[in-house]
Amino acid sequence: MKFYIETYGCQMNIYDSEIICSILLKSGFIKTSTLKKADIILLNTCAIREKPEKKIFNRLMKIRCLKQTNNQIKIGLVGCLATHYNKQTLEKLNFIDLIVGPDSYKKIPKMIKNLKKEQTKKEIDVSLANQEKYTKIIPIGVRTSISAFLSIMRGCDNMCTFCIVPFSRGREKSRNPNSILKECKILYKKGYKEIILLGQNVDSYFFKQIKFLNLLELIAITVPLMRIRFLTSYPSNISKNLLEVVKKHSNICKHFHIPLQSGSTRILSLMRRKYTVEEFLLIIKMIKQIIPDCSISSDLMTGFCTETQEDHRETIRIMNIIKFNFSYMFKYSSRQGTYAYRKLKDDVPNILKLRRLNEILMLQKSHSFYRLKENIGKIQNVLIEGISKKDDNYYYGRNYKNDIIVFPKTKSKIGSYNRVKILNSTFTTLIGERILSEI
Numbered sequence: 001m002k003f004y005i006e007t008y009g010c011q012m013n014i015y016d017s018e019i020i021c022s023i024l025l026k027s028g029f030i031k032t033s034t035l036k037k038a039d040i041i042l043l044n045t046c047a048i049r050e051k052p053e054k055k056i057f058n059r060l061m062k063i064r065c066l067k068q069t070n071n072q073i074k075i076g077l078v079g080c081l082a083t084h085y086n087k088q089t090l091e092k093l094n095f096i097d098l099i100v101g102p103d104s105y106k107k108i109p110k111m112i113k114n115l116k117k118e119q120t121k122k123e124i125d126v127s128l129a130n131q132e133k134y135t136k137i138i139p140i141g142v143r144t145s146i147s148a149f150l151s152i153m154r155g156c157d158n159m160c161t162f163c164i165v166p167f168s169r170g171r172e173k174s175r176n177p178n179s180i181l182k183e184c185k186i187l188y189k190k191g192y193k194e195i196i197l198l199g200q201n202v203d204s205y206f207f208k209q210i211k212f213l214n215l216l217e218l219i220a221i222t223v224p225l226m227r228i229r230f231l232t233s234y235p236s237n238i239s240k241n242l243l244e245v246v247k248k249h250s251n252i253c254k255h256f257h258i259p260l261q262s263g264s265t266r267i268l269s270l271m272r273r274k275y276t277v278e279e280f281l282l283i284i285k286m287i288k289q290i291i292p293d294c295s296i297s298s299d300l301m302t303g304f305c306t307e308t309q310e311d312h313r314e315t316i317r318i319m320n321i322i323k324f325n326f327s328y329m330f331k332y333s334s335r336q337g338t339y340a341y342r343k344l345k346d347d348v349p350n351i352l353k354l355r356r357l358n359e360i361l362m363l364q365k366s367h368s369f370y371r372l373k374e375n376i377g378k379i380q381n382v383l384i385e386g387i388s389k390k391d392d393n394y395y396y397g398r399n400y401k402n403d404i405i406v407f408p409k410t411k412s413k414i415g416s417y418n419r420v421k422i423l424n425s426t427f428t429t430l431i432g433e434r435i436l437s438e439i
């Protein structure tokens with residue numbers, strides 16, 4: 001039987017699709033990249049905001065038409081929407097045969113077989129586990145041949161009032177470090193050059209006295225020739241000791257993704273974030289003191305419940321102080337099941353949310369440009385990831401800060417490290433030239 005999988009949402013979902021592929025391939029299923037050739041179509045979904053949810057819903061409606069020509073096709077909704085939708089919504093989606101939450105992927109082959117044998121009309125498993133379920137599964141890379149995702153923990157205990165993750169993915173579960181190190185070694189042997197450690201709250205990793213900073217150091221030592229990145233960091237989990245580990249190991253990238261969400265302490269408190277704006281600024285100061293040449297990115301949200309123009313101005317003020325290297329920015333959308341949905345009033349008009357979003361988008365663009373220009377004149381190690389989409393005479397790759405760099409193609413291979421002198425910058429990309437030999 002052939003399966004087709006489509007992925008929506010964050011890096012965690014991309015990783016999960018790799019896990020699903022691995023499970024299905026091991027059970028004898030064949031992967032196809034053509035929707036129409038598939039016997040089973042899986043949509044790995046995201047519940048974090050309203051916009052992707054609508055997109056997925058529209059996609060499901062289109063896929064549904066395939067059943068009119070072939071009623072043997074099975075359609076599966078997997079991932080965060082499976083746990084997010086309530087029973088009534090799931091019942092309305094009567095053309096979906098398979099509904100599987102993020103902790104039940106191992107059951108997919110059996111569920112498909114049950115459907116094919118017509119033992120059941122619909123298979124549903126949206127239970128959430130207390131422990132990591134995929135420790136022994138090596139994901140099959142579907143992203144690039146250079147850089148691999150590696151999930152070290154799942155779920156979240158923070159319960160931010162706007163966020164659906166603690167409900168859709170459950171409580172925090174950290175993976176056994178031995179299985180993580182084993183996976184790192186396998187990735188290295190397969191020729192991957194970079195590992196991106198993933199977790200909703202990567203720095204709250206904790207497994208039998210092993211904290212995130214211990215794990216990070218173990219990985220850096222175990223695969224010294226691989227580049228290591230990690231995301232996402234919760235602001236108040238960043239410690240001096242963690243920063244010392246990042247500084248000490250040249251193969252750990254000097255990039256921190258730390259969501260601020262809002263520049264107003266009043267809004268942060270309503271969001272139930274565990275820091276004030278002043279504390280956030282102190283964390284940034286500590287990072288810059290210990291690792292001056294690093295990059296810091298963030299997530300920002302406009303229009304959260306009761307956000308005033310004054311709160312919004314505070315966000316702009318803080319952005320101007322920090323000048324993030326880049327940010328993911330969204331307007332708030334209320335998610336069913338969260339505290340904010342139940343108890344707070346989504347009272348900022350959509351037009352205002354959008355106007356504020358556009359303002360911070362423009363501001364971030366100028367800050368990103370400012371930060372990129374700081375690299376001009378420097379010589380940096382660039383890992384070549386591929387051929388530039390805009391000009392096939394150029395390679396593109398990333399430096400240790402996660403900036404994208406293009407430079408004229410040389411005899412160097414994709415996947416090699418090159419010393420590149422940064423000559424110029426556009427709003428999004430650095431332009432350089434290779435110097436000296438490969439590293």
Ligand code: SF4
Nearest residue numbers: 156158159160163165
């Ligand atoms: S820290 Fe907050 S925003 Fe991030 S995943 Fe956890 S609950 Fe969601």
